[in-house]
Amino acid sequence: MPTPYLDFLKELANNNSKEWMDANRDWYQKVRGEFIEDVGEMLGGITAWEPALTAFKAKDCVFRQNRDIRFSANKAPYKTNFAAYFSTGGKKSNGPGYYLHLQPGESFIAGGIWMPQADVLKKIRQEIDYSGEELLKILNEPTFKKHFSSLEGEQLKTSPRDYDAEHPHIDLLRYKSFIVSTPLADKDISSGNFKNKTLNAFKLMKPFHDFLHQAVDEAESGEGLL
Numbered sequence: 746m747p748t749p750y751l752d753f754l755k756e757l758a759n760n761n762s763k764e765w766m767d768a769n770r771d772w773y774q775k776v777r778g779e780f781i782e783d784v785g786e787m788l789g790g791i792t793a794w795e796p797a798l799t800a801f802k803a804k805d806c807v808f809r810q811n812r813d814i815r816f817s818a819n820k821a822p823y824k825t826n827f828a829a830y831f832s833t834g835g836k837k838s839n840g841p842g843y844y845l846h847l848q849p850g851e852s853f854i855a856g857g858i859w860m861p862q863a864d865v866l867k868k869i870r871q872e873i874d875y876s877g878e879e880l881l882k883i884l885n886e887p888t889f890k891k892h893f894s895s896l897e898g899e900q901l902k903t904s905p906r907d908y909d910a911e912h913p914h915i916d917l918l919r920y921k922s923f924i925v926s927t928p929l930a931d932k933d934i935s936s937g938n939f940k941n942k943t944l945n946a947f948k949l950m951k952p953f954h955d956f957l958h959q960a961v962d963e964a965e966s967g968e969g970l971l
Contacts, residue, residue, distance in 0.1 A: 748783070748937050749776050751849045754825055758849070761821040773810075777827070780847075781807055783940055784829045790944045791843065794951050797833040806831050826851075831947075839865045841923075841957040843947045847934055854943050855926035856950040858957055859898070865961055870905060870918050872960035877914030883952045884925075892949055898922035923957060925950065 753776045756769070766773060785803030792798045808828045814820050825848060832842030839862060844855040861869065873880060883889065884896065900919040904910040908918050927946055933939045 748779065748934060748939075750780060750827055750847050751931055751934055754827065754847070755849050757823060758825040761823055761825065763822055766823060777807075777810070780827045780829075784845075787829075787845070787940055787944055787947075788831060791831055791947055794948060795831070795833060798831060801831075801835075803829075806836070808836070840961045841954040843950065843954075845943055847929070847939070849931060852929035852931070852934055852939070853926050854929060854946045855924055856947065856954065857896075857922070857924040858961070859922045859924055861922070861961075866921070869923060869957065869960045870908070872956070873914050873917050874908070874912070876956075876959075877917055880917060880953075880956050881914070883956060886952075889949055889953070892927050892946060893925035895925075896920055897924045897926060925953060 753772060757765075757773075781803045784806055788798060788801065788803055788806060806829045808824070808830065810823050812819075812822060812824055814822065827847045829845045830836050830842050831844075832838040832840055834840040834842075836842075839858070841856065841858050846853050846855070858865070858869070884893075896917070899921050900916075901921065903919075904912065904915055905918055908915065912918060929939050929942065933942055
C-alpha cells in the first residue's frame with residue numbers, strides 16, 4: 746500500500762515554519778497517525794525476538810516532530826524526518842536499540858548504541874576485550890556483512906585507556922559508538938515495502954544486539970541510539 750510520508754516531508758523541508766505547519770495541521774496529523782500505525786505493525790513483528798518490547802506502545806517509540814532549538818543556530822522548528830526507536834529500555838536507554846529514519850533521499854535502518862556514556866562504553870570495551878572474536882564472527886557473517894558491511898562511527902585516533910595498541914581487537918576497541926546501518930530507497934518507502942525490509946534488517950541485527958546486551962545493564966538510563 747502506498748505511503749504518504751515523503752510527499753509531506755518534502756513540503757515540510759521547503760516550508761519549515763510554524764505558520765505552514767498550522768495551515769497544514771490536518772495533513773500532518775493524518776500522516777503522523779499513519780506512521781504510528783506502521784510503527785505499531787513493526788513493533789508487533791519485533792516482539793517475536795524481543796518479547797520485552799510488548800511493554801511498549803507505538804507512540805512510545807516515535808520521536809516528536811518539534812526540534813529543540815534553544816541552543817542551536819538552526820532555528821527551523823521541525824524535524825524533516827519521521828523516526829522511531831525500538832529499545833527494551835525505552836528511547837533514552839543505554840542499551841541497544843533498533844532505529845528507523847524516513848527522510849526523502851536519506852532514509853535508513855540502523856541499530857546498536859550511539860555515543861554511550863563513559864561507564865557504558867567501558868563495559869562494551871571490556872566485553873570486546875574478553876569476547877572480541879565473538880563480535881568479529883557476528884560482523885563477518887556473510888548475510889550480516891552483505892546488509893551492513895561494517896561498524897560505523899567515530900574512532901579514537903589512539904588506543905583507549907587501559908588497552909595496549911597491540912591488542913588483537915584494537916580496531917573494535919577504538920570505536921566510540923557501535924552502530925550498523927543500511928539505506929532505504931525512496932521507492933521502498935513510497936510503496937510501503939519498507940516495513941518488511943526494516944523488520945528483516947532488524948532481525949539480522951539480533952546477534953549484534955545480543956552481544957551488546959551482554960555488556961550493558963539495561964536498567965541504566967542515559968543516551969541511546971539518538
